[in-house]
Amino acid sequence: MDNFIFKVYYLSFAIVLAQTVAGGVLAVAAKNLIHCFLGMVVALIGVAGLYYHLGSPFIALMQVMIYVGAVCVAIAFGLSLTRKAGEEGLKPLSPMAVVPVVLPAGMLAATLKGLSHLEKTGMPRKLDESIIGWQLLGNYLFPFEIISVLLTLAVIGALSVALIRRREKNGNI
Amino acid sequence: MITSYVHEIVRGTGSLLAGMKVTIKAMLSRTQTVQWPRQYLTLPQRFRGHIQLVPVESTGYPKCFACGNCARTCPSKCITVKGKKPEGAKKKSPTTFLLDFTKCSLCGLCVESCPVSALGFSKDYAMAGPSRQDFAEMDLLSSLASPFSTQASKEKDHG
Amino acid sequence: MKDINLLHIVISLLGIMGMVSLNAVLVVWLERKTAGRMQFRHGPMEVGFHGILQTLADGIKLVSKQLVAPSHADTALFIMAPVVSLVPIFVAMMPIPFSATILAHETDTGLLLVIALGLLNTLGILLAGWGSDNKYGLLGGTRAVGQILAYKIPLLLTVLTIVILAGSFSLREIAMSQNGLWNAFMQPVAFLIYIVCIVLETNRSPFDMAEAESELVAGFHTEYSGMAFSMFFLAEYSYMFVAAALATVMFLGGWHGPILPAPIWFILKVYFLLFLMIWFRWTFPRVRIDQMLMMGWKVLLPISLINFLITAVVLAL
Incomplete structure (x- = not known):
C-alpha cells in the first residue's frame, strides 16, 4: 500500500511538473496575449502544486492567492485595456532562446552534483505555520519592514506617475 | 468631513434596511396571482371580451x-x-x-x-x-x- | 504521505458532487420562490410539490441542449472557462466542517484554501468573456476583474481579523473557538463587511455587473448554452454555498447551537445566509461599476483596516 501511495505521489508530482513547464512554454511562445496570460496562470498554479508536493501547503496556498489571485488578476486588468489580438499559434523561437534554457539547467546540474555526496538525513517535516509568523516578526523583522517600505514607495510612485499624467493632460486642455 | 462620511454610511445602511423591510413584507403577504387553469378570477361587470x-x-x-x-x-x-x-x-x-x-x-x-x-x-x-x-x-x-x-x-x- | 487515504478522498469527492447538485436544485428553487413571493407571485408551482422539482426539469432540458460555440470564438478557452469556474468548488468544499467530525479533509490552512480557490472563479469568468468573441462577454469578463480588485483586500482583512481572534487558519478550530459567543456579535463590523464582500465575490445582485442582464445581455455567459451554461450556473450557486458556509464558520459559530444536532444547525445557518443573499438580490437595484469601486476603496477598505487594527490592539493588551 505504501508503495502504491508513493507511486501516486510521484505520478502527480510528474503531472504538476509537466503542467508548470507547459504553462511556462505557452506563456513565452504564444502569439495571442490571452494565451500567454493563461500559460502564466497554469505555470503559477503548477508552482503552487510543486510547493504542495514538497510538503508546504501554506506556501502553496499563498502562491495561488498572491500570484494567481492578485498578480494575474492585475495583469488581466491591464490586458483588458489592450486591443484584442486575433493571432493564433506559436511564435517562432529565436536561437537566443537556448540561453535561458541551458543556463538554469546547467546551474541545477551543478548544484545537484555538488550536493550529491551529502547524506540524506530524512524526510522534510511539516512545521506549524505560526512559526513563519514568529520568525517574520522576530528574527527577520528588519527585512520584513524594509519590504513594506518598498511596497509603500511603489504605491506612492505609481500614484505620482498617474497624477503627473493626469495633470499634464488637464494642462493641455 | 469625517462626520459626513459616517453619516453617509449610516444613512445608506438605513435605506437598505428600509428596502429589505418592504420586500420581506411583500413576501409574507398574500400573492395576487392565481393558478389560472385551476382557479378563475371573477371578471368585472364591464369586461370586454369578443x-x-x-x-x-x-x-x-x-x-x-x-x-x-x-x-x-x-x-x-x-x-x-x-x-x-x-x-x-x-x-x-x-x-x-x-x-x-x-x-x-x-x-x-x-x-x-x-x-x-x-x-x-x-x-x-x-x-x-x-x-x-x-x-x-x-x-x-x-x-x-x-x-x-x-x-x-x-x-x-x-x- | 501516509495520512492521505485515497478511498476517503474519492468518497468525499462523490459526496461533495452530490452536495453541489442538491444545493443548486434547492437554492435555485428557493430563489425563484422568494422572487415570486416578493413580487406577489407564486413562483414555480407545476413540477413536484410547489415546483420543487422545477430546477431538475430545467437541468435536464439544459443537459439535452446543444453547446454552440461562436465561429470566431477561441474554442479552447471557450470550453475551458466553465470547467475552470466549476472544478475548484470540489476542492474548496473539502475543508468545510459540517460538524466537529463531519468534514471531508482536515487541513491547518482550510480557510486559506477556500479563499484562494474562490479566486479562480473570476479567472473562469474572464476566460469565458474573452474566449466567446462577444463584446458583451468581454465587457462582463473585464468588469469581473475590475470588481475583484476592489473587494479582495477588505475581504482578506476581515478574514484576518477572525484568524487572529481564533488563532488558527483551520475552519474546524475557528468554529470550535466560538462555542460561547459568536463572532458575529464580537465583530459586527467585520461581519457586515464580509457579507458585502461575499455578495461581491459571488457576482450577485446588487453587484452582478459581470452579467448585468439589462446592459450586457447576459455578460460573460451570453454565448453559452446547454451543459456549459449549466456549469456556470452550478458554479455560481456552489460558490454561494461555499461563501455562506465560510461565513457560518467564521461568524455564526459553525455547528454550535442548542437542541438540534450539529450538522442541521450548520445547514440551517448556511441557508439563512443564502436566503439573505437572495433577499438582497430581489430588493436592491444594481449599482454602477464606479459606485462599486468607490464603495470598495473608500468605505470597505478603510473600515476593515481600522477594525483589524482595533482588534489587534485589543487582543495585544
Missing part, C-alpha cells in the same frame, strides 16, 4: 334581426351578417353572423350601434386555437338556438 349575440330570453333565438348596422359601423369591417325571414315571422333573423376576430379591436361600436341591444360582450378570455382560421371566421350563431328548421334552410342559404 362580442356575442344576446338571445331572447323566452325562446333562446337571437334578438338580432340582421339589420346590418353593426357591420356598417365596424371600423375594421370584421362583421359579416346575412339574414332572412323565417317562415311565419315578422322580422328577419340572421342566418350568418361571422366575426373576424383577427381584425377586431374590441372598440365596442357595434354593441352601441345595435338598435335592439342584440350584441353584448362575452367574458371569454381563454381563447387559443391551432390555426388563424379559427378566429378569422368565428360563428357567433353556433351557441344559440336557430329559428330556422335547421338543415334544409341552411343548405338553401349557402346555395
